[in-house]
Amino acid sequence: MHSKKANAAPKPALRVIKKYPNRRLYDTDTSSYITLSEVKQLVMDQEPFVVRDAKSNEDLTRSILLQIILEEEAGGAPMFSEAALANLIRFYGHAAQGFMGSYLEKNVQAFTDIQAKLAEQSKTLTPEMWAQFMNMQNPLMQGMMGNYVEQSKHMFEQMQEQMARQTEQMLGAFGIKR
Known part of the structure; x- marks a missing residue:
């Protein structure tokens, strides 16, 4: 059957x-x-x-x-403060709008990846091991957070470089050179 x-x-x-x-x-x-x-x-x-x-x-x-x-x-506990929401709104119509969306998306994905790695590793931890993990500086955690911060910094630098190139192009179109 x-x-x-x-x-x-x-x-x-x-x-x-x-x-x-x-x-x-x-x-x-x-x-x-x-x-x-x-x-x-x-x-x-x-x-x-x-x-x-x-x-x-x-x-x-x-x-x-x-x-x-x-x-x-x-409802419940909001994720975004009023200040964060106001700053997001300010990016609409701004030259950096496209960059900000990409920047946020990549950072949220990097954070999600870190969270998934931690969740995977925590499956093998006993309560005693978890206590040790929480009481000491974990090099793995430092490494992952360091990678996240470095990745975030790199994305921000790329965004700044791209904005600078676009500004130069726009000024050049108006015949203005720096």
């Missing part, structure tokens, strides 16, 4: 969620309506998905992700 999975068609690589005008979200994978918290769980489970407008087929994934962030920020 064949299992149900053997007869089932392979799942598409990208889960499609349709957003209807009544703001309801329909998961085409499960053929059911889902909530925003269930979409958040897809993110947490690293499930690849796209949210599309049911009528126009426009990609709404970013706006749904921003909506999840807004709900998370409104």
Whole structure:
């Protein structure tokens, strides 16, 4: 007897969620309506998905992700201070807007990688080993944080160099040389 999975068609690589005008979200994978918290769980489970407008087929994934962030920020302990949010807003329309997005994305990814490495290493730790780990300067941790800081510094320097090149090009276009 064949299992149900053997007869089932392979799942598409990208889960499609349709957003209807009544703001309801329909998961085409499960053929059911889902909530925003269930979409958040897809993110947490690293499930690849796209949210599309049911009528126009426009990609709404970013706006749904921003909506999840807004709900998370409104409840519990927010991740961003008012000052951090104000600084992010100031980058919109600024020459460095594209760089800032890339810079933040790379830094968040580097932080996520460090967190994953620590989680992997902590699986083998006993409570006693964990206590020792917490009570001493761990060279591995220093190395990982050092790599993160160095990577962040390098990305910032690249961003500054690229901005300087663009400024020179812009000034050159106006016939101004430094």
